[in-house]
Amino acid sequence: MAKTIEEINHKIRSGKAVVFTAEEIIGVVKEHGLKTAAAMVDVVTTGTFGPMCSSSAYFNIGHSKPRIKLGGGKISLNDVPAYAGFAAVDVMIGANALPDDDPRNRFHPGEFNYGGGHVIEELVAGKNIKLVATAYGTDCYPRKKLETWINIKDLNEAVLFNMRNSYQNYNVAVNLSDKAIYTYMGTLKPNMGNVNYCSAGQLSPLLNDPYYKTIGIGTKIFLGGGEGFIAWQGTQFNPGVPRTETGVPKRGSGTLAVIGDLKQMNSRYLMGTSMLGYGVTISVGLGVPIPILDEDILRHTTVTDDEIFAAVIDYSGAYPNVKPDIVAEVSYGELRTGNVMINGRKVPSASLSSYPRAREIATTLKEWISGGKFELTQPVASLPGVESGVKFKLLNERPINGSGG
Amino acid sequence: MTITNKKISLRFPRHLVDRPVVYHLIKDYNLELNILKATISSEEGHMVLELRGERADFDKGIEYLTKTGLIIDTLCREVTRNEARCTDCGACVTICPAQAFSVDSISRDITFDEEKCVVCGMCILSCPSRSMELHF
Ligand code: SF4
Ligand code: SF4
Numbered sequence: 001m002a003k004t005i006e007e008i009n010h011k012i013r014s015g016k017a018v019v020f021t022a023e024e025i026i027g028v029v030k031e032h033g034l035k036t037a038a039a040m041v042d043v044v045t046t047g048t049f050g051p052m053c054s055s056s057a058y059f060n061i062g063h064s065k066p067r068i069k070l071g072g073g074k075i076s077l078n079d080v081p082a083y084a085g086f087a088a089v090d091v092m093i094g095a096n097a098l099p100d101d102d103p104r105n106r107f108h109p110g111e112f113n114y115g116g117g118h119v120i121e122e123l124v125a126g127k128n129i130k131l132v133a134t135a136y137g138t139d140c141y142p143r144k145k146l147e148t149w150i151n152i153k154d155l156n157e158a159v160l161f162n163m164r165n166s167y168q169n170y171n172v173a174v175n176l177s178d179k180a181i182y183t184y185m186g187t188l189k190p191n192m193g194n195v196n197y198c199s200a201g202q203l204s205p206l207l208n209d210p211y212y213k214t215i216g217i218g219t220k221i222f223l224g225g226g227e228g229f230i231a232w233q234g235t236q237f238n239p240g241v242p243r244t245e246t247g248v249p250k251r252g253s254g255t256l257a258v259i260g261d262l263k264q265m266n267s268r269y270l271m272g273t274s275m276l277g278y279g280v281t282i283s284v285g286l287g288v289p290i291p292i293l294d295e296d297i298l299r300h301t302t303v304t305d306d307e308i309f310a311a312v313i314d315y316s317g318a319y320p321n322v323k324p325d326i327v328a329e330v331s332y333g334e335l336r337t338g339n340v341m342i343n344g345r346k347v348p349s350a351s352l353s354s355y356p357r358a359r360e361i362a363t364t365l366k367e368w369i370s371g372g373k374f375e376l377t378q379p380v381a382s383l384p385g386v387e388s389g390v391k392f393k394l395l396n397e398r399p400i401n402g403s404g405g
Numbered sequence: 406m407t408i409t410n411k412k413i414s415l416r417f418p419r420h421l422v423d424r425p426v427v428y429h430l431i432k433d434y435n436l437e438l439n440i441l442k443a444t445i446s447s448e449e450g451h452m453v454l455e456l457r458g459e460r461a462d463f464d465k466g467i468e469y470l471t472k473t474g475l476i477i478d479t480l481c482r483e484v485t486r487n488e489a490r491c492t493d494c495g496a497c498v499t500i501c502p503a504q505a506f507s508v509d510s511i512s513r514d515i516t517f518d519e520e521k522c523v524v525c526g527m528c529i530l531s532c533p534s535r536s537m538e539l540h541f
Contacts, residue, residue: 049492051533111530186496187531194499271492273533283492283533338498338508350499352533354492355513 017042021362044301047287047361048200050353052165058092060156068143073135095282109182109277117282118272125267158262164234168206168254172197177316182277195349200358201305201332205288208301210247216379222287222365225269228260233383238392287361306333409463414478417450434466467541486517491536497528
């Protein structure tokens with residue numbers, strides 16, 4: 001029995017929609033069977049919460065008196081440099097930005113206690129942020145210096161924009177060298193002393209809709225505690241990776257570019273994050289509703305951690321040097337037990353993304369939908385599917401000296 | 406209100422030996438105190454104190470001691486978790502040599518057992534949200 005999004009929205013409006021989280025739906029389908037469940041269930045909600053480096057916020061601070069043109073000038077927020085390459089008073093800050101005086105990795109491993117991710121967290125939490133800017137001055141924008149506190153409630157627009165997050169599966173990291181290494185996958189002990197992973201697995205948005213049948217451009221989502229939208233496919237989108245029989249990618253695959261109004265978000269779901277020896281980033285909470293339009297879509301949402309496999313990569317050698325070697329393939333089910341067997345050895349495993357918070361997001365989204373507060377949108381365009389031939393390319397490095405481009 | 410009861414080990418550099426430090430802890434910070442050990446020469450002093458009082462007073466008292474220039478031995482430090490910042494990710498679980506963190510297999514919440522902590526400090530910078538804090 002096929003349904004349409006409009007029919008589901010009708011049920012949401014009348015408070016009758018049947019919604020389960022991606023974790024709950026596994027048991028529901030086991031109990032009732034695919035057919036009955038597909039007729040009964042309207043929406044399955046997903047969630048994820050983990051470090052998402054390609055995140056940023058942009059906002060319009062309003063015009064000062066006299067006017068200043070920040071575009072082409074220099075700007076910092078709480079001493080973290082922001083981007084001033086736009087018009088007069090639009091500012092963008094990236095989650096990985098660091099204050100100029102941060103020692104970075106001069107004393108390895110650097111601490112990275114404060115950066116763009118923390119500025120975004122504090123901004124959304126309603127704290128005052130120190131803005132310092134210099135500009136070159138023009139006839140119409142004469143001012144050359146601006147030093148002021150800004151607060152999110154006074155900004156014209158404040159927008160969260162992530163060019164890539166919600167990775168559909170991801171590498172699992174180990175360190176085969178004989179000394180500790182510090183990576184974006186956390187601290188990795190020597191000689192494969194630990195293994196780190198970073199995915200909500202069976203709760204993760206794109207693992208529940210592996211062929212992007214319902215998730216597309218224009219899909220309304222839970223973003224940072226508020227509402228947001230999928231704006232585009234995320235960068236490094238790579239749908240053509242090896243998949244299991246049921247279609248679940250076994251390597252990093254699809255990603256999402258998302259956008260939403262920062263003013264209605266919540267710092268519980270946007271948290272400045274420090275990765276020892278690597279840098280500063282932000283952990284973002286994101287949840288996507290999956291409309292159960294037919295049995296096939298429902299079947300994909302019943303994916304369990306035992307059916308999701310990821311590649312174990314050596315971050316001391318293969319990863320930095322872009323070698324294709326993988327150490328092993330492991331399931332999320334095994335990773336979540338706290339130990340995995342790799343080449344006959346039992347290795348303790350830990351997660352960098354928060355499963356409890358992913359569950360909290362899926363549950364919140366479920367409550368919003370059942371409570372009639374959140375309707376679904378029909379995507380306006382699809383994400384590039386497996387058949388699109390879209391591929392993730394490495395840089396084709398060409399020396400600059402010699403003949404020009 | 407939580408009452409803190411802790412032993413701290415203090416070293417007095419030469420120029421502080423004759424300062425009434427202990428008196429200030431009692432009078433200005435409302436701390437009850439018990440001197441467990443004291444060796445004071447004209448060159449240096451060493452004292453082990455048991456302090457009891459409200460957490461806020463205790464912290465202020467420690468701050469006063471540090472500002473005065475006293476050296477508080479690291480043995481007395483403790484590591485606590487800022488529950489408001491902890492996201493229950495679990496990155497600390499395999500980092501801790503004392504197995505002070507454990508994962509609930511159902512809720513997947515991360516429990517921190519202070520009793521097991523040996524104050525090695527490994528988790529402090531390895532926690533992505535910087536939830537683990539070092540205190541006296
Ligand atoms: S690493 Fe930090 S945030 Fe993650 S569970 Fe441990 S204490 Fe909590
Ligand atoms: S300080 Fe060391 S022993 Fe204590 S919890 Fe952190 S890692 Fe474990």
